[in-house]
Amino acid sequence: MATGVLPQATVEDVLAQLAALEDPKIRAVNERHGDDHGVNLTKLRAVAKTLRTDHALAGRLWETGDTAARLVAILISRPKEYSANELDAMLRDARVPKVHDWLVGYVVKKNPHVEELRVAWFADPDPVVASAGWALTSDRVAKTPEGIDLDALLDLVEAQMTDAPDRLQWAMNECLATIGIHHPEHRARALDIGERLEVLKDYPTPPGCTSPFAPIWIREMVRRQG
Structure with a gap:
């Protein structure tokens, strides 16, 4: 059986896989830059790739407040589907530098607003x-x-x-x-x-x-x- 998150994954499935990828050494490096997660970004992107685009799941992952989960959420969302108010609220809630940068670069720049x-x-x-x-x-x-x-x-x-x-x-x-x-x-x-x-x-x-x-x-x- 192929490993990885199934396309029908729940929030709990994704959080569990991210937790399994947590590396204390990576977390230590990231925390020096204000990023509170310890998941290698190449592996995090691989998790997102298995999920494919899933805007509804992206919203639920974002709501967890977990930094790694929010990075996955950004990668699997549909940038054009967010309203200006939604993106404004998300940005104001995105205090972690990597989440902030990815949200602007991967979502906001592709949004009609x-x-x-x-x-x-x-x-x-x-x-x-x-x-x-x-x-x-x-x-x-x-x-x-x-x-x-x-x-x-x-x-x-x-x-x-x-x-x-x-x-x-x-x-x-x-x-x-x-x-x-x-x-x-x-x-x-x-x-x-x-x-x-x-x-x-x-x-x-x-x-x-x-x-x-x-x-x-x-x-x-x-x-x-x-």
């Missing part, structure tokens, strides 16, 4: 919610910048990024780099802002990876573009 949510979240007083707005704005800057005031974005980065809370600062820094990478006419200013603010200048970067320090990030990506 993405622009409405981007605008609403961008100016939200909650910095974690605002970071989602900035992440979606970075996506617009890179792919569909029409209607985005890049000078105004750079003004905000210049004025606010240094003192922004960590996750919002990271998202603002990504937007700064994205502007510099994709918009040559704004590159000099983006580089100047990055050099002066020095945000993430000393961020530890593993060998072979690009530093998140915006000036290094911008120059390296532009170099790769040839």
Whole structure:
């Protein structure tokens, strides 16, 4: 008999399989980044693959509040079926960084309400919610910048990024780099802002990876573009 979760799996079935995959060493590493689960993500994705798309089960898994279960829920949901209100509530409840990132990247970006949510979240007083707005704005800057005031974005980065809370600062820094990478006419200013603010200048970067320090990030990506 093939192993794995059956397509008709219940929430209890999925939670049991995730519990069996729990690895204390992985949990220890994840918890240093604010993610309270210990499941290898490749194995977690394999669990989701056996379930296939199941929007109803995704909703029930999300309601458990369990981080690994929520990651599976994101992978098996139908992004286009969520209302704007549902996604807003989910994002505000998604305080774990990996859940937050996957929800924005795998669900919100594919939802028909993405622009409405981007605008609403961008100016939200909650910095974690605002970071989602900035992440979606970075996506617009890179792919569909029409209607985005890049000078105004750079003004905000210049004025606010240094003192922004960590996750919002990271998202603002990504937007700064994205502007510099994709918009040559704004590159000099983006580089100047990055050099002066020095945000993430000393961020530890593993060998072979690009530093998140915006000036290094911008120059390296532009170099790769040839």
